[in-house]
């Protein structure tokens with residue numbers, strides 16, 4: 001008798017616990033929040049993306065002052081480790097705040113300059129994880145400051161995909177090319193060589209930006225032109241050293257299509273290197289920042305192979321001998337091209353176009369040639385050390 005009395009509450013517990021947790025899992029949650037700026041549209045904008053673990057049905061509301069943009073997600077919660085406040089960009093979005101209200105989530109975006117409905121677009125996309133139930137809520141807010149000049153590197157691959165561009169009238173239709181995103185990411189089968197010498201190596205050079213995407217803009221020059229000029233010099237030095245050079249572009253063009261999405265564009269560049277079974281991938285960019293005093297040279301890598309760091313480091317060491325720009329070091333990053341190339345890769349930021357002294361130097365044939373030579377020396381060092 002005593003035994004049976006104990007069993008009943010126990011059994012209730014056993015049945016109730018899974019029901020409670022199943023209910024909790026059923027309510028979609030915001031699992032991640034991120035922002036990026038885009039200046040490759042007619043009107044630059046800041047994009048905020050919320051990952052949601054289920055279906056999302058966002059509702060937009062802008063207050064009378066135009067200084068607050070509210071997006072409500074009915075029947076949505078927030079993941080445990082998701083921060084509730086963000087300060088992404090002082091010019092376009094000064095603060096993003098997440099707050100729970102009864103069963104819904106309110107996303108409040110404070111903007112420093114009043115916006116109207118014409119400045120804000122809210123839409124949903126399928127989930128970034130590829131899961132059928134998850135979704136992304138995208139909030140695009142136009143830049144009214146005129147200060148957005150930097151095309152930020154979309155390190156997060158999931159922030160913009162094909163379809164993300166549709167709501168904007170300023171986008172031109174994508175080309176009918178095979179979607180670049182169909183190509184699988186990093187292949188584990190090693191195709192790259194680590195033997196000594198540049199002779200016979202296949203080296204992919206990726207001049208950042210191009211065509212409809214000017215990259216960062218200085219007071220009189222554009223990133224896409226400087227990256228191409230340096231890349232061409234690198235290519236001719238490498239060819240002279242007996243390497244097989246693969247360039248993702250040799251003229252002022254988009255590699256995938258004009259006004260394409262960031263993922264298509266960046267994947268197209270990776271595809272070229274992957275298809276060529278390049279031994280290394282070197283991506284050349286020029287940095288930019290709000291303040292003109294920021295400057296210096298950075299080399300980025302992601303340790304998807306044991307040799308990405310060596311590649312970045314050997315080139316960076318040589319780059320620092322080729323300039324008087326500050327040394328910002330060798331850093332890890334989740335940039336798209338670093339992750340989606342099958343070979344060791346580095347992304348070089350060769351100074352700041354927003355820094356007047358560096359912009360001037362970067363437009364000079366002398367500094368361009370210095371960097372081209374240092375990149376080639378660094379590549380030679382890398383192979384001569386077998387990538388280590």
Ligand SMILES: [Zn+2]
Pocket residue numbers: 208209215216223285286
């Ligand atoms: Zn760039």
